[in-house]
Amino acid sequence: MTDVKLRNLEKVYDGASEPSVKNLSLDINAGELVALLGPSGCGKTTTLKMVGGLHDVTSGEVLFNGVRVNDIRPEKREAVMVYQNYLLFPYMTIEDNIGFGLKMRHVDKKEIKKRVGEMLSLVRLEGFETRKPAQLSGGQKQRIALARALIIRPKILLLDEPLSNLDAHLRDEMREMILKIHKSFGVTTIFVTHDQEEAVLLADRIALMFNGELHQYGSPQEFYEKPVSKKVAAFFGNENFLAGVKTGATVKTEIGDFDVEKSDVPDGKVTIVIRPESIVLGDTGHNSFQAPINRRIYMGTYTRYDVRVGGNAWNVIGDPNYTEEYDEGRNASFSLPKEKIWILEE
Amino acid sequence: MSQSAGLSKTGVIKKQSHKQRQSNVMRNIVLLGIIVGVILPMIPQLLWSFSFRWYFPSLLPTELSSRAWVYVANPNSKILESFIVSLIIALSVTAIGIVVGVPAGKALGMYKFRGKELIELIILAPTIVPGLAVIMGIQILFIRFGLSDNIVGVIIVHLLPSLPYMIISMAGVFANYDPQFEEQARSLGANAIKTFYYITLPVIFPGIVVGAMFTFLISWSQYILTIMVGGGRVITLPVLLFSFAGSGDNAIASALSIIFVLPAIVILIVTSKYLSGKSGGMGGFGSI
Ligand SMILES: Nc1ncnc2c1ncn2[C@@H]1O[C@H](COP(=O)(O)OP(=O)(O)OP(=O)(O)O)[C@@H](O)[C@H]1O
Ligand SMILES: [Mg+2]
Numbered sequence: 001m002t003d004v005k006l007r008n009l010e011k012v013y014d015g016a017s018e019p020s021v022k023n024l025s026l027d028i029n030a031g032e033l034v035a036l037l038g039p040s041g042c043g044k045t046t047t048l049k050m051v052g053g054l055h056d057v058t059s060g061e062v063l064f065n066g067v068r069v070n071d072i073r074p075e076k077r078e079a080v081m082v083y084q085n086y087l088l089f090p091y092m093t094i095e096d097n098i099g100f101g102l103k104m105r106h107v108d109k110k111e112i113k114k115r116v117g118e119m120l121s122l123v124r125l126e127g128f129e130t131r132k133p134a135q136l137s138g139g140q141k142q143r144i145a146l147a148r149a150l151i152i153r154p155k156i157l158l159l160d161e162p163l164s165n166l167d168a169h170l171r172d173e174m175r176e177m178i179l180k181i182h183k184s185f186g187v188t189t190i191f192v193t194h195d196q197e198e199a200v201l202l203a204d205r206i207a208l209m210f211n212g213e214l215h216q217y218g219s220p221q222e223f224y225e226k227p228v229s230k231k232v233a234a235f236f237g238n239e240n241f242l243a244g245v246k247t248g249a250t251v252k253t254e255i256g257d258f259d260v261e262k263s264d265v266p267d268g269k270v271t272i273v274i275r276p277e278s279i280v281l282g283d284t285g286h287n288s289f290q291a292p293i294n295r296r297i298y299m300g301t302y303t304r305y306d307v308r309v310g311g312n313a314w315n316v317i318g319d320p321n322y323t324e325e326y327d328e329g330r331n332a333s334f335s336l337p338k339e340k341i342w343i344l345e346e
Numbered sequence: 347m348s349q350s351a352g353l354s355k356t357g358v359i360k361k362q363s364h365k366q367r368q369s370n371v372m373r374n375i376v377l378l379g380i381i382v383g384v385i386l387p388m389i390p391q392l393l394w395s396f397s398f399r400w401y402f403p404s405l406l407p408t409e410l411s412s413r414a415w416v417y418v419a420n421p422n423s424k425i426l427e428s429f430i431v432s433l434i435i436a437l438s439v440t441a442i443g444i445v446v447g448v449p450a451g452k453a454l455g456m457y458k459f460r461g462k463e464l465i466e467l468i469i470l471a472p473t474i475v476p477g478l479a480v481i482m483g484i485q486i487l488f489i490r491f492g493l494s495d496n497i498v499g500v501i502i503v504h505l506l507p508s509l510p511y512m513i514i515s516m517a518g519v520f521a522n523y524d525p526q527f528e529e530q531a532r533s534l535g536a537n538a539i540k541t542f543y544y545i546t547l548p549v550i551f552p553g554i555v556v557g558a559m560f561t562f563l564i565s566w567s568q569y570i571l572t573i574m575v576g577g578g579r580v581i582t583l584p585v586l587l588f589s590f591a592g593s594g595d596n597a598i599a600s601a602l603s604i605i606f607v608l609p610a611i612v613i614l615i616v617t618s619k620y621l622s623g624k625s626g627g628m629g630g631f632g633s634i
Contacts, residue, residue, distance in 0.1 A: 049529070053532075053533075054532065054533060073532070074529070074533050075537050079533075080533050080534060083526060083530060085526075089527065089544075089545065091548050100534050100544075101534040104534065104535040104536045104537075148534065149534070152534065158533075
């Protein structure tokens, strides 16, 4: 079991003026499944490749079990990368592809054959030994790429967008497979994704990056309930913001005063954040206000309301069975349960 | 119906892929082209080389003789010797071409850098500007460095028109080459040498074959540059061939020209697989 620590990691590509990864520090426990999440170009792949030794580190340290591995060549790191586009070696059979890592380790042919067979049944592609990569579908290629990485029993598994090239159905299947494999191998796994839902479904912890910088690192729940910034909240689909001034346990806003729970946020300018599903439709007599409904959208299992709150466009999620009072164009009552309000320092 | 379908050991139906069949067809077309375009025109030459007398209206030689071939085989005629000299020069040029052309092609095909267009132009220039136009200046330079009148000088000057083809061929291969395949191999435990052997080489090999073929043939058929730099002391096959072509001895000139094109035909047939279809051997500088 191997833990991974990144210390002030920085990467400036040759000829680039800006670093692609800046001052990144991250602790990943042995056997943990961590998602590197962020929009395109934020430095996720770059980070993964620095962990795998495939790109040099400009400054900072990569530590495996506390040992600095910056200068250890990729073939000695036992941290195997699975690329987004699979990169199966095109002129090799599936058997040779999966067995490649063992061949490089001089494992004897019989043993390789046996273990390739085991791997193929693990990824449910028995009998594919003699095929060529060109004869495989995308989902099959992905599973072969995974098998090829796992056969050498790596200490660390690095997955770059493992699900992004698959259609919705295959994605669910592959996600289950990754979870199953992660559980049975107990391998420390870092996977890259730009899809927050995927990160939430798979990861023990999520590291959210913007522009080469780490913004928040924590459990999926924390990202929903305790985003560290408006940007993080927005990335997780919540833009229910309201500016105000905090004094003790009260926040004064343009639509009224709100009671809030005690928090570490100092008094002064703050932003209130609340999840769409935490807002109560109706006047509970506490933290209530009136706001116009711009749109009402029936979503089957729930109804979504676009509400104008102060200068902001909010989403509110309610019961699918709405009443007349909550029609489009109406000025309706809403309440914010005190314990569901999250406050951000401005 | 489908002669290419069969059952593999595991019982999974294995089919020859569509692409595979297509490239076989392409290969046959190339071979046919070689036969029609190269071998058929050789037949009159062959007849000439065995003729003693062959006058205008008759369709076949009036009298046959092996005189020309006896002459060719005679060590005093220096024909076999010049064949070997040509071979040594062309093989050396090819070897140097590969050693220089592969990294140069990689740089041009894969990396962006300042002044790249200019460098591409300079590399292409020898394929556009005739060698004769620059040979005078080169000759003076070679005399100064003692490269005149010897085989080393000839090898170097042959690189001039041939290297561009090697570099262009390799640039084409590398333009479509994903360096992440190498990373993937490293990540799976292959060191740099094994990565080159198992991953890089199979991908770039067709390009090397095609580039090497061009290089060899350009050197093999070089006349002017050999004469100017070799100064009549480095006798290659084309140099002999030209002197016989002017001598009026058609039988010997024909025998010589057959010997001259033989390696070309052998090379074309051996490499036809890489010349056909999308084997990656033919490329150009690519899009980057
Ligand atoms: N080899 C390279 N040379 C120069 N710049 C690079 C290189 N690779 C990536 N970059 C730059 O570094 C930044 C981060 O790239 P990276 O590939 O790590 O992003 P990413 O988060 O993986 O994005 P995506 O989700 O699109 O894959 C980008 O601005 C990119 O242009
Ligand atoms: Mg990426």
